[in-house]
Amino acid sequence: MSVTAAQGFTASGVTVGLKSTGKPDVAVVVNDGPLKVGAAVFTSNRAKANPIIWSQQAVADGVVEAIVLNSGGANCFTGSFGFQTTHQTAEKTASLLGVSPGDILVCSTGLIGTGDEIFRSRVLEGVARGIEQLSVDGGVAASEAIMTTDSKAKRSVVSRDGWTIGGMAKGAGMLAPGLATMLVVITTDAVIDSSNADAYLRAATRTSFDRLDSDGCMSTNDQVTLMVSGASGISPDADAFAAALAEVCLDLSKQLQADAEGASHNITIRVEHAASEDEAVEVGRSVARNNLFKAAIFGNDANWGRVLAAIGTTDAEFDPYNVDVWMNGVRVCAEGGPDRPREDVDLTPRATDVLIDLKIGDSSATILTNDLTHDYVHENSAYSS
Amino acid sequence: MSVTAAQGFTASGVTVGLKSTGKPDVAVVVNDGPLKVGAAVFTSNRAKANPIIWSQQAVADGVVEAIVLNSGGANCFTGSFGFQTTHQTAEKTASLLGVSPGDILVCSTGLIGTGDEIFRSRVLEGVARGIEQLSVDGGVAASEAIMTTDSKAKRSVVSRDGWTIGGMAKGAGMLAPGLATMLVVITTDAVIDSSNADAYLRAATRTSFDRLDSDGCMSTNDQVTLMVSGASGISPDADAFAAALAEVCLDLSKQLQADAEGASHNITIRVEHAASEDEAVEVGRSVARNNLFKAAIFGNDANWGRVLAAIGTTDAEFDPYNVDVWMNGVRVCAEGGPDRPREDVDLTPRATDVLIDLKIGDSSATILTNDLTHDYVHENSAYSS
Structure with missing residues (x-):
């Protein structure tokens, strides 16, 4: 209604x-x-x-x-x-x-x-x-x-x-x-x-x-x-x-x-233990906007290195060598290094969860985003014509 | 050598x-x-x-x-x-x-x-x-x-x-x-x-x-x-x-x-008459990073609205209703409104020139970027696998 x-x-x-x-x-x-x-x-x-x-x-x-x-x-x-x-x-x-x-x-x-x-x-x-x-x-x-x-x-x-x-x-x-x-x-x-x-x-x-x-x-x-x-x-x-x-x-x-144009994954990025809610949002948004990360998710690739590279472009307080990253429940990065093999992550479901643990403070935030797909490019290269 | x-x-x-x-x-x-x-x-x-x-x-x-x-x-x-x-x-x-x-x-x-x-x-x-x-x-x-x-x-x-x-x-x-x-x-x-x-x-x-x-x-x-x-x-x-x-x-x-991955256009974004060189760079970079603009160029679409929308996300001094935008020598936007038809722009060459005239000051800068293509998505969804 x-x-x-x-x-x-x-x-x-x-x-x-x-x-x-x-x-x-x-x-x-x-x-x-x-x-x-x-x-x-x-x-x-x-x-x-x-x-x-x-x-x-x-x-x-x-x-x-x-x-x-x-x-x-x-x-x-x-x-x-x-x-x-x-x-x-x-x-x-x-x-x-x-x-x-x-x-x-x-x-x-x-x-x-x-x-x-x-x-x-x-x-x-x-x-x-x-x-x-x-x-x-x-x-x-x-x-x-x-x-x-x-x-x-x-x-x-x-x-x-x-x-x-x-x-x-x-x-x-x-x-x-x-x-x-x-x-x-x-x-x-x-x-x-x-x-x-x-x-x-x-x-x-x-x-x-x-x-x-x-x-x-x-x-x-x-x-x-x-x-x-x-x-x-x-x-x-x-x-x-x-x-x-x-x-x-x-x-x-x-x-x-x-319903985002061309998307094949709905990605929920949860940032935990940030110094402030603003910094949690900044980190989550930086990852959400990283085309290489988004393309990797489209390719069902748990490429956590691109997550860390995106975090590194922010001003948020964090130690690159003390960050954990989980994808769909699998910890692929522990303390800024490789943990479980990326192949262990099943990224075929449309719903994708990325958890970033900064281990700095008590604040958290969740950002919703999508992957970068062939269909996104297609729809947005042809939209006005 | x-x-x-x-x-x-x-x-x-x-x-x-x-x-x-x-x-x-x-x-x-x-x-x-x-x-x-x-x-x-x-x-x-x-x-x-x-x-x-x-x-x-x-x-x-x-x-x-x-x-x-x-x-x-x-x-x-x-x-x-x-x-x-x-x-x-x-x-x-x-x-x-x-x-x-x-x-x-x-x-x-x-x-x-x-x-x-x-x-x-x-x-x-x-x-x-x-x-x-x-x-x-x-x-x-x-x-x-x-x-x-x-x-x-x-x-x-x-x-x-x-x-x-x-x-x-x-x-x-x-x-x-x-x-x-x-x-x-x-x-x-x-x-x-x-x-x-x-x-x-x-x-x-x-x-x-x-x-x-x-x-x-x-x-x-x-x-x-x-x-x-x-x-x-x-x-x-x-x-x-x-x-x-x-x-x-x-x-x-x-x-x-x-040689950028998957690119089909080399885009040169020239920002003129900005208040400062830093602001010219900020404007050029904002356009260069806008996925919708990049996808439009891939689709050979002179979508100047996406240029203005990207400029609007910056802190640079400008008047949205006094900006001119040229693409490959054709002024498609004059004073923030439609000028020559976008169909008049030939975007088939790989080299693409975008000129943004902010009409504010005396500074300028040039940013080099690429379009967002199917091949970019493909290469970056499959890179690590």
């Missing part, structure tokens, strides 16, 4: 021809209240798409009435014409819903540089038709309309004592933190005020979407939005809400990882 | 079975003086191979009598046994040459974690046979003995007014700065003292090997060594020597780029 699992939300997904495949390409999610609370986190890429520039301003007051998302074009580096397109998208949505344009968020995904007059007219048509088709059952259609190279839609729902959090996500490439490249909309009928919504969302993304690093490439269009209707009338326990939101975010993160 | 082009040097390359292919695998280069000046720069990877740890100490006094290099095993993360192997390599070389072990440099390349008793005995055998076969014509044989996945040996020679600089290099993967992963030996018969040798070498590598970034992966075994015999008896003009050394380094860098 995705974004309409929680009470107080309607959604839709329609097809207006933005994608050459003829698949659904515009999604609308509307908050019917009573609360109209919204929070969002955005790509940290300094090259930001027009919808990001717009949405950052629109969400600043913590009020969000609706969000419009399109696939089939990123509306990034499309000049002032592109920004006007985003502005008109918000204005048309607001006009049809009878609310303020400043309370409408916009997201776009697809090829950078796409955002001409045809794009604009089709997005605006999508707004009109999407609003016509809004429904309390529209969550599935919305989740399908935001797909790009995704092979399946990503949805997640968690329900607790009378309140619900539901979400949808898209993303299959350019998955790297700050955020992992993606569009995500999460809704809840719990009663949460805007400052808490922002804090909960930042905390949950920090240990989920921000730790998914499929290919080290940071997008221009990332946005994770939380919309709060309060329709359940229930004010949840803070810890319970935080945990449930984290669960939805992590579930969606893992769905994104599992 | 490589390292024996300059007067005062002998070299050899022998086969002792370190490589399963049965190709030459140990090289020796000896400085017969009269000067015995040496300087070296090393990988900045904090995970350093045993030969690096040894050579950093040995070169510290600026005196180098000889260098021994082996392929077929990196002797990295091989514990204290591996360090003793390096130590014994230097001692045996010194004993046979009648010099001090502290004036012998050692380099190894090959698979990390390789350095067992068989490895040790073969390297030591290589020292003995290599010294037996030292010759003033041995430069070619030496350059062939250091190859790993290289498809051809890399050699370069520049001669000026009575003095010569010659060099050899190996490297085909893990090519990323600090240094670009490689073993390089450069010799000269010019008269240069040790402090100047060090300064000249650092200056030349900074704008050559350090700006080659084939795959973003930094090695554990990089070493670039300069050996000075002074046998020409000529003290060159400082600027002339610096220019000639830079020419040799850049020539070898381009040979490394041209």
Whole structure:
């Protein structure tokens, strides 16, 4: 049910021809209240798409009435014409819903540089038709309309004592933190005020979407939005809400990882006994971004030397001659030297676990990534053509 | 002629079975003086191979009598046994040459974690046979003995007014700065003292090997060594020597780029009008390391959006909406928006030029890189097996 699992939300997904495949390409999610609370986190890429520039301003007051998302074009580096397109998208949505344009968020995904007059007219048509088709059952259609190279839609729902959090996500490439490249909309009928919504969302993304690093490439269009209707009338326990939101975010993160372009392994890199959580993240991310390591995993090769070489490029505190590395439960490197033969590691399963024990401190972190495959190269060499 | 082009040097390359292919695998280069000046720069990877740890100490006094290099095993993360192997390599070389072990440099390349008793005995055998076969014509044989996945040996020679600089290099993967992963030996018969040798070498590598970034992966075994015999008896003009050394380094860098594992494009990324040279390098390197950009070039796709997305991940001063991007002479992006159609760019030649005009300041830099191909993935998924 995705974004309409929680009470107080309607959604839709329609097809207006933005994608050459003829698949659904515009999604609308509307908050019917009573609360109209919204929070969002955005790509940290300094090259930001027009919808990001717009949405950052629109969400600043913590009020969000609706969000419009399109696939089939990123509306990034499309000049002032592109920004006007985003502005008109918000204005048309607001006009049809009878609310303020400043309370409408916009997201776009697809090829950078796409955002001409045809794009604009089709997005605006999508707004009109999407609003016509809004429904309390529209969550599935919305989740399908935001797909790009995704092979399946990503949805997640968690329900607790009378309140619900539901979400949808898209993303299959350019998955790297700050955020992992993606569009995500999460809704809840719990009663949460805007400052808490922002804090909960930042905390949950920090240990989920921000730790998914499929290919080290940071997008221009990332946005994770939380919309709060309060329709359940229930004010949840803070810890319970935080945990449930984290669960939805992590579930969606893992769905994104599992559907990453061309990947043949979902790699979970766990870094333990680091001096700090930041250093654990730095180490895990450095390994996750190492093409030689990623290609080795594709080749079912437990090449732990590439793990150590990647750790060595970080500023994290560690002793190269006191590091242990485990792959799928086999310790292949002990104290910076060879341990069990790499041939003992079975890397044929898609799920791959790498454990790095730095033996320095008490902090740990987990990074999710993928291998580097022929199919990744193929998909990303042919994407725009 | 490589390292024996300059007067005062002998070299050899022998086969002792370190490589399963049965190709030459140990090289020796000896400085017969009269000067015995040496300087070296090393990988900045904090995970350093045993030969690096040894050579950093040995070169510290600026005196180098000889260098021994082996392929077929990196002797990295091989514990204290591996360090003793390096130590014994230097001692045996010194004993046979009648010099001090502290004036012998050692380099190894090959698979990390390789350095067992068989490895040790073969390297030591290589020292003995290599010294037996030292010759003033041995430069070619030496350059062939250091190859790993290289498809051809890399050699370069520049001669000026009575003095010569010659060099050899190996490297085909893990090519990323600090240094670009490689073993390089450069010799000269010019008269240069040790402090100047060090300064000249650092200056030349900074704008050559350090700006080659084939795959973003930094090695554990990089070493670039300069050996000075002074046998020409000529003290060159400082600027002339610096220019000639830079020419040799850049020539070898381009040979490394041209032979990078699996690459189908040699990409030259020129960043102009940056606020500083460091920022120009940061921008160029960020683009060079972006897998989506690299895969697009493989697919002959002038996907300038991925260039801008990569620039946006840097801290360099720039305005995303005032950047121009040219590919092979075609301006595909003007002021952060689409310019000429990407289809107008012919990316079928192996040589690919990307020009990024930041329009901020007066500094520029050039980064050499390669595309991301099926063959890169293939070679690096199968390397150790």
